[in-house]
Amino acid sequence: MWEQVQEAVSYIKTKTNFNPEYGVILGSGLGSFTDDIQIEFTLPYSEIPNFPVSTVQGHKGALVLGTIGNKKVVAMQGRFHFYEGYSMQVVTFPVRVMKFLGVEKLIVSNASGGVNPNYNVGDVVLINDHVNMMPEHPLRGKNDERFGPRFVNMSEAYSKKMIAKAKEIAQKLNIEVKDGVYLGLQGPTFETLAEYKMVKNIGADCVGMSTVPEVIVARHMGMETFGLSVITDMGDEDNIETISHDEVLHAAKSAEPKVRILIKELILEY
Known part of the structure; x- marks a missing residue:
């Protein structure tokens, strides 16, 4: 994999000559964050050697490089999932590439189902573990x-200072x-009521199908990580019957601002 990562990094550097400090992975319905970036380069995943291509609705499939204030950022519009x-x-793989582009701080976002009764649809949760x-x-x-x-060592998977x-x-x-x-499951099915209860009993507050592998690999390479989750549905008897991917995207969109x-x-202050 080392050679594949270096080949992708070499291609991106040749195309952009850009050394980002921050990496951002945008989850379902959260791709418009790139509007806040002074974009200098946009590279479709399909152009980057060895890069996979996103297949999920709500994930655009491009690497965006630019600045926020004086900070250099690379953002993924669309991530990859094990269930694909x-x-x-x-x-x-993209997390590995980000590291060798120069990224030291990784921010990941996702949409998740809530099991904590203090949560509501549309809440923004800072992931602490x-x-x-x-x-x-x-x-x-x-x-x-x-x-x-x-x-x-995963004792501080999510940076206490960034939180x-x-x-x-x-x-x-x-x-x-x-x-x-946050609890990570494979998907792509939404959880059954019994599975939501399991998630809660294990000690998690929300559940989704991403983020965990990316954070593990980021920590493997010594990157500082920060994660946040938008609660797009509640896994309880009253709400479980209505959940669909369209509803997830809608709820994520409403919380996106x-x-x-x-x-x-x-990014500006840390």
Whole structure:
């Protein structure tokens, strides 16, 4: 994989001569964040050597490079999921590429189902930890020390300093945020009521089908990570029957202005 990553990095650098400090992965319905970037380059995934292509509605499929204030940023409009049929190495390939472009701080966003009774649809949750229940691990197999250590310390998967700064910004902007534990499942089915109950009993507050592999790989390479989740549905008896992907996209879209300003200000201030 080392050679494939370096080939992609070399192509992007040749095309852009750009060294971003921040990487941003945009989840379902959250792709408009790129409107906040002074865009200098846009590269379709299909042009980048060894890059997979997003197949899910609500994920555009391009790498956007530019600035927010004086900070250089690379953003993924659309991510890759294990349920699309990709291996975990392919799902997390762009995170590897970001690291070797120069990224030291990774921000990930997603849409998730809430099981915490204090949550409501449209809430923005700052992820303070995760539970990995994906059926495959992105670091399984022979470890390449050029990327990172064999055994990765996950005691601070999500940067406490970045969470504290985001809370400070949210308070200043009068944006209500919650915090909680995100649980990653494979998908693509939405959870059954029994599965939602399991998620809650395990100690998680929300559940989704992404983010966990990307954060594991980012931490493998020593990147500082920050994650936030938009609650797009509630996994309880009263709401479970109505959930569809269109509704998820609609709920994420309605919360997007809050997510956009939080990410933008975090990049500017941190």
